[in-house]
Amino acid sequence: MNRRRFPWLSYLLVVTGAVVTVVPFLDMVMTSFKGPGEAGTLPYRFLPRALDLSNYRAAVDQLDLPLLFRNSVVATALITGSVLLTSSLAGYALAKLRFPGRDFVFRLVLSTMMFPPFLFFVPHFLILVHWPLAGGNDLLGRGGAGLTVSIVALAMPFLVNGFGIFLTRQFMIAIPDEVLEAARIDGAGEFAVWWRIVVPQTKPVVVTLALLTFVDAWNEYIWALLVSTADPDVMTLPVGIQLLQDHVDPARTMPVVMAGLVLSVLPVLTLFLLLQKHYIRGVMLSGLK
Amino acid sequence: MVNTLAPETTRRAPHSRRAAVGAVDGRGRARRRQTVVAYLFLAPALLFFAVFLILPLGFALLLSLSRWTGFDLGDIDPVGLDNFTGLLADGSTFLTPVLTNTLLFALGTVALALAGSVLVATCIDKLRFQGLWRTLYFLPIVTTVVAVGNVWKYMYEPGGLVNGVLNALGLGSVAFLQDPDTALPAVVVVQAWASVGSAILVLTAGLKSIPGSYYEAAALDGAGPGTVFRRITLPLLRPSLLFVCVTQFLTGLQSFALIIVMTKGGPGDATNVAALEMYRQAFSHGDWGTASAAAFVLFAVVLAVTLAQLWFFRRTGEDA
Numbered sequence: 001m002n003r004r005r006f007p008w009l010s011y012l013l014v015v016t017g018a019v020v021t022v023v024p025f026l027d028m029v030m031t032s033f034k035g036p037g038e039a040g041t042l043p044y045r046f047l048p049r050a051l052d053l054s055n056y057r058a059a060v061d062q063l064d065l066p067l068l069f070r071n072s073v074v075a076t077a078l079i080t081g082s083v084l085l086t087s088s089l090a091g092y093a094l095a096k097l098r099f100p101g102r103d104f105v106f107r108l109v110l111s112t113m114m115f116p117p118f119l120f121f122v123p124h125f126l127i128l129v130h131w132p133l134a135g136g137n138d139l140l141g142r143g144g145a146g147l148t149v150s151i152v153a154l155a156m157p158f159l160v161n162g163f164g165i166f167l168t169r170q171f172m173i174a175i176p177d178e179v180l181e182a183a184r185i186d187g188a189g190e191f192a193v194w195w196r197i198v199v200p201q202t203k204p205v206v207v208t209l210a211l212l213t214f215v216d217a218w219n220e221y222i223w224a225l226l227v228s229t230a231d232p233d234v235m236t237l238p239v240g241i242q243l244l245q246d247h248v249d250p251a252r253t254m255p256v257v258m259a260g261l262v263l264s265v266l267p268v269l270t271l272f273l274l275l276q277k278h279y280i281r282g283v284m285l286s287g288l289k
Numbered sequence: 290m291v292n293t294l295a296p297e298t299t300r301r302a303p304h305s306r307r308a309a310v311g312a313v314d315g316r317g318r319a320r321r322r323q324t325v326v327a328y329l330f331l332a333p334a335l336l337f338f339a340v341f342l343i344l345p346l347g348f349a350l351l352l353s354l355s356r357w358t359g360f361d362l363g364d365i366d367p368v369g370l371d372n373f374t375g376l377l378a379d380g381s382t383f384l385t386p387v388l389t390n391t392l393l394f395a396l397g398t399v400a401l402a403l404a405g406s407v408l409v410a411t412c413i414d415k416l417r418f419q420g421l422w423r424t425l426y427f428l429p430i431v432t433t434v435v436a437v438g439n440v441w442k443y444m445y446e447p448g449g450l451v452n453g454v455l456n457a458l459g460l461g462s463v464a465f466l467q468d469p470d471t472a473l474p475a476v477v478v479v480q481a482w483a484s485v486g487s488a489i490l491v492l493t494a495g496l497k498s499i500p501g502s503y504y505e506a507a508a509l510d511g512a513g514p515g516t517v518f519r520r521i522t523l524p525l526l527r528p529s530l531l532f533v534c535v536t537q538f539l540t541g542l543q544s545f546a547l548i549i550v551m552t553k554g555g556p557g558d559a560t561n562v563a564a565l566e567m568y569r570q571a572f573s574h575g576d577w578g579t580a581s582a583a584a585f586v587l588f589a590v591v592l593a594v595t596l597a598q599l600w601f602f603r604r605t606g607e608d609a
Binding site: 020 | 320335427436
């Protein structure tokens with residue numbers, strides 16, 4: 001198109017859109033510094049009068065931040081670790097091993113991506129409630145709260161990811177068979193071949209998948225809300241902050257909520273800005289599935 | 290690690306291949322062993338899918354055909370299609386307003402996100418610092434829905450940013466989330482705002498794959514920017530557009546986290562959508578049967594809408 005002329009109109013559009021995208025984040029930060037009676041009053045002011053840090057102190061006081069952070073970190077770590085491990089193991093079998101039923105298993109993995117998450121909220125919750133021999137349940141899953149009162153409940157429905165297996169498999173197919181065959185002839189078992197040769201070669205896809213999984217797990221809300229209703233001790237950051245906003249008068253607590261949100265959003269935004277190339281490549285790959 | 294290991298193993302390979310020739314009869318056993326090993330590698334994933342995919346689907350299907358209090362598995366009471374007929378009966382709120390809201394929510398989100406992303410993606414393509422722009426537009430996607438929902442909820446308040454801008458322009462304040470007429474459009478805007486970044490990403494990649502020679506040829510023929518956009522950019526962007534359409538529709542039809550955070554479905558049922566209704570039936574009313582039936586009805590809608598889009602794009606000349 002007209003590449004020689006300076007594209008004024010395009011700049012105007014893109015910058016306006018970018019402002020609309022970024023301003024809510026700035027408003028969140030600005031509000032988190034606003035003093036009592038300064039937020040939510042007319043007329044609206046974008047900038048706070050002073051850098052009032054008391055909201056952050058209040059957020060730390062009113063929210064059990066160490067507990068919330070711990071739960072979010074544990075759940076995210078469990079999910080990310082498990083997804084990486086199971087995707088790599090299953091991806092290797094599907095990409096590089098020959099065995100009867102391989103096509104069927106691959107198609108099963110693909111089909112898991114077809115079912116929307118909302119189909120599973122109810123049965124997953126009930127399955128965890130009636131998990132045999134856990135949380136006071138008998139062998140038939142009766143009598144207790146099952147796994148819902150355990151921190152692993154936060155992670156359980158997300159421990160394996162069909163898309164993760166698919167992504168890893170596609171990446172592993174490119175590894176030449178000769179390299180693996182040579183290692184096998186040298187007496188390496190399949191586990192050693194996977195761990196010593198395949199895993200190191202799949203670092204890029206591991207980083208990408210780790211980022212995608214981390215961000216999703218850290219931001220997950222609905223399932224964490226369900227599980228924390230059963231047991232407040234496993235509450236995660238998003239749930240804790242939402243609860244704070246549900247229970248206190250909005251006019252006074254908005255700045256405190258915003259301060260809590262800034263604290264909870266910072267780890268992910270930092271990670272994204274540092275590693276965005278890998279993350280964006282992951283989104284692109286998922287766009288090509 | 291791989292750079293030190295791989296060449297060494299390949300170097301040693303011809304030497305040991307001689308030893309392998311004599312072991313042809315061992316090949317059957319090796320293959321059987323590889324089958325066992327393969328299923329060991331697959332075991333964690335297969336076990337998971339059995340417990341968290343196949344069992345739940347069966348369980349949900351059973352529940353959708355039953356009445357159950359949720360305590361003793363022996364008390365599941367089969368009621369046939371009652372849950373479904375209850376949902377779809379006259380006077381049930383599930384068809385209107387809930388399913389209507391769901392479709393409007395998805396349609397509104399797709400329309401806004403598609404228009405915005407096509408506009409921004411084609412513009413970004415002509416600018417410098419493309420990475421920077423894409424990063425900015427991508428920020429909402431890595432932000433938790435609790436943050437997105439609360440920030441916008443606050444911005445929609447009388448003393449919030451949106452009304453502040455309206456007042457500065459000399460317009461009156463609007464009670465966006467409290468007025469049943471504006472609540473749904475207000476949450477649609479937020480959902481579109483939050484999802485436009487990934488659409489831009491997909492479309493920019495689509496634009497990059499259009500050969501520059503097409504544009505040069507069009508310029509030589511004296512085509513104006515409007516003609517170029519309609520005759521070259523849009524047709525060649527169709528696969529990306531199809532992808533954005535289908536995925537955004539899927540997300541729009543099933544997402545309710547934003548709505549829980551911003552309005553809880555209110556005022557009244559003004560922003561109540563099918564997935565939220567399912568969630569409420571289950572976890573507020575303990576009506577697992579109706580909830581499961583609602584989930585399957587929504588699943589059918591999702592499938593129908595997706596297939597309709599694939600059919601439409603194929604009919605108008607694009608292999609999906």
